Amino acid sequence: MEFSRHLFSISEALATDDLAALKFLSLEHIPLKKQEAIQDPKAFFQALQEKALVSDGDQAFLKELLYRINRVDILVSHLGSSREEMERELRIPGRAKVSPFRYLLFQLSENITTEELKCFKFLLGKELPKSKLNTENTMIDVFTEMEKKGILREDNLKVLKSLCEKVDKSLVKKIEEYELSLCGEEEMLCTEGQSSSVILGVTAGHTRQLASFLAPDSPARHCASSQLEVYKMTSRPRGVCLILNNHNFERNGAEVAGHKLKDRKGTDVDAAALSKVFSKLHFKIAEHKDLTAKEIHNVVKKYQNEDHKDKDCFVCCILSHGKKGIIYGVDGQEVPIQELTTYFTGQNCHSLAGKPKVFFVQACQGDARQQGVVIEVDSTGQDSSVETDGRLQPDFIPSEADFLLGMATLQDYVSYRSPSHGSWYIQSLCQHLENSCPRGEDILTILTAVNEEVSRKLDKQNAGKQMPQPSFTLRKKLIFPVN
Template sequence: MEFSRCLYIISEALATDDLAALKFLSLEHIPLRKQEGIQEPKAFFQALQEKGLIEVGNLAFLKELLYRINRMDILAYQLGCSREEMEKELQIPGRAKVSPFRYLLFQLSENITTEELKCFKFLLGRELPKSKLNTENTMIDVFIEMEKKGILGEDNLKVLKTLCEKVDKSLVKKIEEYELNLCGEEEMLITEGQSGNIGVTEAHARRLTSSVAPDSPDSHSESSQLEVYKMTSRPRGVCLILNNHNFARARAEAAELKMNDRNGTDVDAAALKKVFSKLHFEIAEHKDLTAEEIRNVVNIYQCEDHKDKDCFVCCILSHGKKGIIYGVDGQEVPIQELTTSFTGRNCHSLAGKPKVFFVQACQGDARQKGVTIEVDSGEQDSSVETDARFQFDCIPSEADFLLGMATLQDYVSYRSPSQGTWYIQSLCQHLENSCPRGEDILTILTAVNQEVSRKIDKHNAGKQMPQPSFTLRKKLIFPVN
């Protein structure tokens, strides 16, 4: 009963595109003719059971499939398995059951935008029947039809490479990496086979594991480069700016907080809009939001379909303290509540894609007074805390998040009423200068750390140290072109 209940819960959590991906990755084990009658996850699980691929006490293949389609939320919450555990497991020869070829095609389908899919269908107009190239057909559907036609196979990638050359050359690199791995593996198998060191069964297992865990350091040679997040969609995604300036309502409703207006924040917002527009993001600015309005806006973008976007960026400009930001009504919103809204479980269309948060707000009450320099702390008269640090986790443990905090926990951040904040101004300047050079975001944020840490509030010798934290699995680069 526990086994059946587990499969039922997982089936309820899977979306239609998840099922299509699972079926595609299982084609070597469940033939297409059998799959055509499968329209829901429960029927798919039944087919796996009939083939002996999953059973009580053995859900290894299901775990692998969920790992491959990046449903880490189900893997963790329902099957108690982490990404790291799966990567180690799949390094063991013979454990991987999804073929490298099938996984290659799935990865390509995940990296192809809606416009690129239209191009593929147009270019295949003479090869495939028009009925198989309608608007409802996905890239996975197209791959299946290409296999049926005999123009795509494990050792037949010529047509696919030609198409990718015309549509998006970055896709060709993945195919070439697959071919290189395959050739190297086959050469090794031949050598070992001739010397009598390897059997047929183990040779097949080696081939299956040749492209396992592409994001694991162990799956690459030491000289290979770290994989880069896809960043080709137009627009790249939404850049949501939550810009709180006027705190008159907070002063009226919670006079004890004594929150000043955040003069200079519009300078920051303008700089963010300028740089992220150049980086091909769709800008969405919301000003002077209460705590409840912040939650409502975030919920709108959480529920939005981001499947044709490569990234999501959220910039928060407000007063704050440890682990929270303030609405203009003086009410608190935990930062982690906002970031967790965009996990793969809560926003499936952003699963596997980078979610970037920049927070310009104080994270404590330790402050320095100034004349032209103000601090983004909500409580202007609070006592300084230095000996009782409050630890918090602002980003989820799930992958693909980056959180850039203006300052360390417990400390204030500085803002000029005329020139904006130290952190946001430095961030925007470095993004504008470094993105055209192809530098990744962590390199850029390190440069921001260096610049901001050198600044000083001359009136009080105040310093500021930004703090990025992340669960990124790949390099994050924002191309200008």
């Protein structure tokens, strides 16, 4: 009786969408025909008990289901578990009961927007009955109908991949990760001394034993294809996007070697663009303007000492004058770039260990102006006059993993900034992030596109060119989802 009251309390905390997700993830255990009669969570829990999937002494499947649908709040408050406990449990081979195939489909449904759902329904117009594609049907409903029709199975993802290719390529990457995880299991069987006949005997029906491969940070998933692993990027907010924006140097009387540092006109345009795009990518924006060298250290130390355990990433954008290896505070004092990045190593900032730390720096790396043969000039809407920002070294990131440093230009060369439209590099970066992140492009692919665009621009007055340069110690693909 006590356990029944416990299930009743949980059922009261579940929403309609939660019930649909729970039913979908349980299809391998509770047939669709029986599920059609289930209209509330209490009836669903009754069905689980009848199948001996949940009892007073065994709540593992219930915990897994709540974890899979991201109801960690219920997991904690009603079942005394946690996200960390479930992640450990699901790494144990054979412990998971949710089919990896089923969980893949659920994850895809969670990442599909309303507009993308409309596209899926349109593309399936000739495959499924119109009555099954009305506006009320969810993506889970569509997947269920595709399975009924026989065009979607564990061993046949061809149609699904084709649809995702047309709608959102980032969804294709999730499917490929799933396929690679299954290949990874076969490789592990082989290394454990299994015969080839056993490996060949791993059929679609056996793949539901591989659910642990879809658990976050599963060692088996890492074994499957490390080069295609993707950093976890699901927290809300994703993390902090710290913007250090130094504009006013003249009023502070900043001088270097007897030369006065000019105000950085156009930098506020860059800061606004960065704030806009990283807000869309679900980062918490923290902009600090016109900092002295000491204030820069203090601000960065503040974020070093914050607890980032519930965040997936840290981004720092530096907009200032500089020279080799340093940036300037508005007081003209030097701040070594390496000191700023080193604050966030795993040793110095434990809660960011294993997570990507991204730095974008708008500054020159030298005084030389890069010359080149102009193939095509993209100068629409730009001022004919541009300014430069001192110089900066390209490799001032720690040697340990999970860092990315995006530099505005190559070593020894200037970078350009329009007083009215912002810098070439930051404006191109923000535009490509805004256009490419919804398509699931990873950051290195995006930065390559930024390189291509900026390299085509031309400082007409001095025939100067610019080529950005990323350096990194990332271990996985870094993708910023917009959903």
